[in-house]
Amino acid sequence: MPPPAIQMTGVEKSFGANRVLRGVNLSVQRGRSLAIIGGSGTGKSVAVKCIIGLVEPDAGSIFLDGKDLSRTKGGFGSANYGMLFQGGALFDSMPVWQNVAFRLLRGSRGKEAALQIAIEKLARVGLSADVAHLYPSELSGGMLKRAGLARAIATDPEIIFFDEPTTGLDPIMASVINELIRGVVDEMGVTAVTITHDMASVRTIAHEVVMLNRGIVEWAGNVDDLGQSGNSAVEQFVNGNAEGPLTAAASRLPPAT
């Protein structure tokens, strides 16, 4: 088997006294879709930012196709990847289409061609061409998310990170986005890493699932085994029970500061 597209081993990260990641191990093969689930504040976004190099881990290693990124020039930037941020992170100084076409506009392609591609990508996430010329401040939360998604897929990357792609969307739009993610994985062989709380979404888009809990991997496995994980924390999360090991642990633990 080839080395995983992405692999994290023993990654630790603290912000001051707040130990967010306490030794995270996970991996995903090329062309596979990994979902990262877990309670709010357990370090899912931080873990993804560690992979991309936006956050520098305190310990542990990250591998891209088997190469240790700390010893690779350009780090994760050498991969052709896209990222959807949890809050969209659109540039509010420019209209939506320039956001989506940001990298295209810096290439050799002309402005018209870039605009066409932007409109086409916006259509894929269910946004009409009128939206292209609006500024991010004129969009709703769900529209921002979808515009961010269009930007993440604009250059047809090989690896895409989605941080909560369906949060804040109506159920119909959520299905559209789930189908989109599934589509790029199945049809274009994209490697996808999706952070989500949405269990319906996990079942649609993911091959593998990793559950983070208080900075470590609580459970990892195939999406079909999610129902019979035999792990009470996973069961509580999947079924959305208020009572269970996750909440019991949280109330036992001293505050994280």
Next chain:
Amino acid sequence: MVRFASNIFVHVGRAFLAGCRAVGRISVFAAEGVSHLARPPFYFREFYQALLSIGFFSLPVVGLTAFFTGGALALQIYAGGSRFSAESAVPSIVAIGMARELGPVLCGLMVAGRVASSIAAELGTMRVTEQIDALVTLDTNPSKYLVAPRIAAATLAMPVLAGIGDIVGIFGGYVVGVSRLGFNPSSYLQTTTQFLETADVVSGLVKAAVFGFIVAVVGCYHGMNSERGAKGVGRATTNAVATSSVLIIATNFALTELFFAA
């Protein structure tokens, strides 16, 4: 009493060390920003927009400040000069004072208030809403894209602003001199230029360029390193104005000392 005094020294010492550390970090930050100017690509659109917001839109503030300061200067020099019957020196002292000192310093401080704050707020908001992280994921170096164009724009725009400030300030002095102090219009203008040397103007413009550099670097530094949340951005903005103003005043002294010795 002794304890109180030693406490003061401890506090002053700590503050001094913290100041040195901040200046060190800002210098490293500035060096990185400048190094991007030497390597392509250069983002012309960002540069042009920065030039517009730093240079063009500062014109009203700088113009008004210079005008009234020039006028006040004429009155004060007249009041002081009349004590040893040197009223006739008003035009040249207004001109020399504006060109060497007040033009660049006032312009620097006004731009620090206007521009360092807006740069820090803009970049700080970009930091906390992850727009700067997003730049990285779009294969764009944030320092090259955001910092370098602003440094270039501010450094180039400030001498122009200060030059305009000089002229408007001298004009303010002229208006007051002619209307309130009974100067003859044409002889006022003649005396203005008579004693003004090229070095006066050039030294002032060089100062202005340095102040522009400081404003952009400090504004960008605090914005890029903003802490999270609205409070973080607010603090970045305040710090940017305070730090750049103090640095401008201190650098002004150092540069004046340098030009004076030369």
